[in-house]
Amino acid sequence: MYAILVVVVVFLAASVNWTKVHDNFWAPGLGGNWHDLILTGLKNTVIYTAIAFGLGLVLALALALLKLSPVAPYRWIATVYIEIFRGLPALVTILLMAFAVPIAFGWHVPGGTVGAGLLGLVLVAGAYMAETLRAGLQAVPKGQAEAARSLGMGPVATMAHVIIPQAFRVIIPPLTNEFVLLIKDTSLLSIVGATAGQRELTNVARDFLTSGPTAGTGTSLTQVAILYLVISLPLTRLVAWLEKRQQRAR
Amino acid sequence: MSAVTVEATSAAIHVSALHKYFGENEVLKGIDFQVDAGQVVCVIGPSGSGKSTLLRCVNRLEEPTSGQILVEGIDITDPETDLDKVRARIGMVFQQFNLFPHMTVLQNLCIAQRTAKRRSKAEAVEVARANLAKVGLAEKESAYPAHLSGGQQQRVAIARALSMDPDMMLFDEPTSALDPELVGDVLAIMKQLAAEGMTMMVVTHEMGFAREVGDKLVFMDGGVIVEEGDPREVLADPKHDRTKAFLSKVL
Numbered sequence: 001m002y003a004i005l006v007v008v009v010v011f012l013a014a015s016v017n018w019t020k021v022h023d024n025f026w027a028p029g030l031g032g033n034w035h036d037l038i039l040t041g042l043k044n045t046v047i048y049t050a051i052a053f054g055l056g057l058v059l060a061l062a063l064a065l066l067k068l069s070p071v072a073p074y075r076w077i078a079t080v081y082i083e084i085f086r087g088l089p090a091l092v093t094i095l096l097m098a099f100a101v102p103i104a105f106g107w108h109v110p111g112g113t114v115g116a117g118l119l120g121l122v123l124v125a126g127a128y129m130a131e132t133l134r135a136g137l138q139a140v141p142k143g144q145a146e147a148a149r150s151l152g153m154g155p156v157a158t159m160a161h162v163i164i165p166q167a168f169r170v171i172i173p174p175l176t177n178e179f180v181l182l183i184k185d186t187s188l189l190s191i192v193g194a195t196a197g198q199r200e201l202t203n204v205a206r207d208f209l210t211s212g213p214t215a216g217t218g219t220s221l222t223q224v225a226i227l228y229l230v231i232s233l234p235l236t237r238l239v240a241w242l243e244k245r246q247q248r249a250r
Numbered sequence: 251m252s253a254v255t256v257e258a259t260s261a262a263i264h265v266s267a268l269h270k271y272f273g274e275n276e277v278l279k280g281i282d283f284q285v286d287a288g289q290v291v292c293v294i295g296p297s298g299s300g301k302s303t304l305l306r307c308v309n310r311l312e313e314p315t316s317g318q319i320l321v322e323g324i325d326i327t328d329p330e331t332d333l334d335k336v337r338a339r340i341g342m343v344f345q346q347f348n349l350f351p352h353m354t355v356l357q358n359l360c361i362a363q364r365t366a367k368r369r370s371k372a373e374a375v376e377v378a379r380a381n382l383a384k385v386g387l388a389e390k391e392s393a394y395p396a397h398l399s400g401g402q403q404q405r406v407a408i409a410r411a412l413s414m415d416p417d418m419m420l421f422d423e424p425t426s427a428l429d430p431e432l433v434g435d436v437l438a439i440m441k442q443l444a445a446e447g448m449t450m451m452v453v454t455h456e457m458g459f460a461r462e463v464g465d466k467l468v469f470m471d472g473g474v475i476v477e478e479g480d481p482r483e484v485l486a487d488p489k490h491d492r493t494k495a496f497l498s499k500v501l
Contacts (some may be wrong), residue, residue, distance in 0.1 A: 039251075047438025049401060126501070128385055141348075143344060143346050143348040144348060144350065146344070146348065146360070147342075147344065147348035147349075147407075148309050148350075148361075149334075149337065150309055150311060150337055150340070150342035151337070151338065151342075151361075151362035151366060151411070152334045152335065152337040152339075152362060152366035152367070153334070153361070153362050153365050153366050154334050154365070154366070157365040157366070160349075161361055161365065162350055162361075165352050166350075166351070166352055169352065170438070178309070
């Protein structure tokens, strides 16, 4: 089996025009202000991911609690919300939030179209994480809530001190996974107009496809791709490690 | 507030005409039942007889379908009643212990004191340590539940309930999940509590405990109270055929 694999790899490597690959993906001389711009882009990618994850998590917790509510209309609201925002492509949600919604409702989200697009990402992230949180909350044995309530703890204290902390232990691996997905999804924000200081990694790279000394080559994208991997690979390894540790703890 | 309430105030727990359905299935078929202050009442019966459901109705972990339950004269089936306040006065011990696994023993004992009783941290810790000492586990305050034996976990659960300074204690088969050699430690603490005058309602299979400590024994079967009376008399000379049949199997 491995022999076949080696043959295929060698054959592919031999058939590639390495000069062309080099010129298109690793052209020298990005130079100029590339270095500064890419650092700004990296910073913005991290900030956008953190905002989408943080606000998305708060939204997800609210949705998960609604979904577990004994009141049927609350459950319906959560279900409808989750189904809509998981059913829509994230890119469509971002475009709608950036262009259609502000005009329709006369809003001005801080950060202009990027801010509005980011809000779209929050809405999508909340829908995905809500299902993860609901599963985590339901995984806590019923006796835990009964013990807390029988001690006279109210529903809010029971959730905050007994149920949610135990749920989070279960869902840290899937939540980290969600975080990695969000890092990559921030690249979708490159579709909406951004000021120079607001651009994240993909947006910065896109500019260099058509301008600067490497215009017409994919060099800027290659470099950004490596940066994405540098951020996300350690996190996916962390997820694998967390899952392994959790299995052992059982 | 009618005569019913006045009469019932002498009782710690007063249950009248209690019915409970799970869907179509009637689990409690009209229970009238009383526990006086300071009394130890043991409830026995085959599984599915409704004894645990009755116990769980007393602090409304189960919602009664109809009937009235007065706890120290307070109608807990009344929607106006502040359930959390009443529950804080009723300690409950579960078959599966239900300690909070993400907290140390001391935190387990403090959390409800802090949130429900609004005690200061220092006071909560002081009460917790006193109760841990009482159940003989003072040295385990920093341990997590997973590192304790079943018997130790159940003793911590008793200490946790006692830390709320309850007026009465409900025990739902407290020794049924324990290895036989660990049962004695838990029963010893329950005996001590009874001797101190704690009002107790105990669903149990420990006939020895019922005989030795109980003031009243209640035999349930098929959702009704079949027979009740002095534990020594009921165990030695059951009047009802169903009681006889059950006791011949367990004794």
